[in-house]
Amino acid sequence: MMAYRSEGVNEDISAVLNELWKLDTNRLRPGKDYIISLQGRAGYVAQGSNQARDRARAPLFAHVDEDKLRSIETYAHFINLLDNYEMSTGVAETVTSQEMMENHLFLDAILQTEVMKCAHRYLVRKGQASSDTAQFKKQLFDIWFRLYHRDRSGGQDSCGFEHVFVGETKHGKEIMGLHNWVQFYLQEKHGHVDYKGYKARGNKDTPDEDDHVLNLQFSWKDLVKPVGSSFIGVSPEFEVALYTLVFLMSNEKVTNVIVKVDEYLLEVVVCRYGFSIGTSYPKMLSSNNRD
Numbered sequence: 001m002m003a004y005r006s007e008g009v010n011e012d013i014s015a016v017l018n019e020l021w022k023l024d025t026n027r028l029r030p031g032k033d034y035i036i037s038l039q040g041r042a043g044y045v046a047q048g049s050n051q052a053r054d055r056a057r058a059p060l061f062a063h064v065d066e067d068k069l070r071s072i073e074t075y076a077h078f079i080n081l082l083d084n085y086e087m088s089t090g091v092a093e094t095v096t097s098q099e100m101m102e103n104h105l106f107l108d109a110i111l112q113t114e115v116m117k118c119a120h121r122y123l124v125r126k127g128q129a130s131s132d133t134a135q136f137k138k139q140l141f142d143i144w145f146r147l148y149h150r151d152r153s154g155g156q157d158s159c160g161f162e163h164v165f166v167g168e169t170k171h172g173k174e175i176m177g178l179h180n181w182v183q184f185y186l187q188e189k190h191g192h193v194d195y196k197g198y199k200a201r202g203n204k205d206t207p208d209e210d211d212h213v214l215n216l217q218f219s220w221k222d223l224v225k226p227v228g229s230s231f232i233g234v235s236p237e238f239e240v241a242l243y244t245l246v247f248l249m250s251n252e253k254v255t256n257v258i259v260k261v262d263e264y265l266l267e268v269v270v271c272r273y274g275f276s277i278g279t280s281y282p283k284m285l286s287s288n289n290r291d
Contacts, residue, residue, distance in 0.1 A: 013249065014259040016122045017242060021262050023114040026072050026235035028065070030210045034185075034233060035063040038207060042197030042217035045226040048174065052217060052224045055197030060216070061185045074113060075182065077106040078236040082166055082183055095147070103145045103161075107137050110237040119241035128248040143244060146276050160277030164243070165236075167220060175225040179281040180239070181232045187220065194219045199227050213264055213284040229281050243280040246270045263287050 028034050040055030069075050084099045110116045111133060120136055123129035129136050144161040162168055167178025167187075178184065187193040199215040200206045207214055215229045231239060246257055247270045255270045265285040271278040 008258045009260050009265070010257045013246065013257055014261065016118070016245065017259055017261045019118055020115050020238060020241050023118055024235050024238045026074060026113070026115075027212070027238065028069070028233040030212070030233055033065045033068055034061060036060050036209050036214075036232065037062045038198050038209060038214075039195075040197045041206070042199050045217065045224055047226060049226075050219070050222065050224045052196045052219060052226070054194070056195050059188050060195035060218075061188055064185050069182070072235075074106070074109045074235055074237050077102065077109045078165075078182065079186070081106055081161065082186065103141065106236075107140055110240055111137060111140075113235075113237045115235065115237045115241050119245050123245065123248055126249065140240070140244065142275055143247060143277055144240065148273055148276055160273070160280075163279050164277065164281070165239075169221075169223060173223070175220050175223045175228075177279055178220060178225070178228065179230045179279075180236075181230050181234075182236070184218070184230060192221050196224075207284070207287075211264075211284070211287060212262070213266060213282050213287075215284055229283050231282055242268065243270055243277060247272065247277055247280070258285070 030036070037056070037058050037060060039058060042055050043053050045052045070079065080102045081099075084095075084102065111120075120129060120133070123136075124131045129139060145159050147159050149158075158168060163177035165177075165180040166183055168176050170176050178187075184193060188195065196217040196219065198207050199217055212232050212234060213229070214232055215227060218225055218228060246255055246268050249255075250257075250270070253272055255268075255272075257268050257270075259266050259268055264287050267283040267285055268280070269283065270280040
């Protein structure tokens with residue numbers, strides 16, 4: 001089944017993503033720095049329904065070495081950003097000077113990593129970014145932190161970072177975004193997220209506990225996300241670099257790029273909202289670490 005898919009692999013972007021993957025020294029190690037428990041395969045949930053059969057009695061994250069997590073600068077700044085946003089679209093965001101400072105500290109921290117330096121060099125080579133780091137930082141700020149109207153009825157209620165990494169709800173009825181494992185873990189720990197099971201089309205893409213990409217089903221504060229997908233264990237700088245790169249290399253409103261990263265065949269989806277990211281996430285197509 002995968003043969004026709006692999007013809008669509010974007011070799012150029014795959015090559016740079018593999019470089020980023022190798023440079024991601026802040027990626028946590030499955031089975032050591034964290035342990036996940038996949039449990040059962042989630043069932044079908046109709047869009048808009050908030051009833052899901054729970055195929056996973058226990059949490060997804062059986063263990064995370066939080067001391068290690070918080071000792072890594074980029075994660076520490078990332079975690080500070082997670083509580084800065086209103087959950088519902090249509091509720092205007094107010095950005096305090098403290099929060100603005102946290103945005104800048106996070107960008108400064110990731111720009112010092114080899115992952116972001118590599119992504120920056122690639123984008124400069126492709127004519128999509130200025131070689132000046134301050135200019136590139138401003139570009140990253142606009143892509144990820146500039147507020148925009150997602151819900152027409154309200155004020156500036158969303159930004160790329162909030163949607164992708166924090167998650168938000170549409171009129172309190174539907175989960176949007178929340179594609180980040182650190183936020184998932186913290187929300188699960190606080191009892192707000194309930195993991196319902198993994199999603200897979202067949203045995204071919206049944207995940208295992210070492211996988212760094214998962215398709216899953218969960219509820220967040222009583223709303224169900226029928227299928228969510230997320231990298232697991234990767235650093236915030238890896239995700240920001242990956243999505244920024246795909247975003248800037250395309251002018252399409254919705255970009256779907258098929259890439260081969262490490263052992264994974266992924267579809268990376270990035271939607272644009274003007275000059276900012278509307279949403280972005282990975283979809284696992286297959287992994288060649290299967291027997």
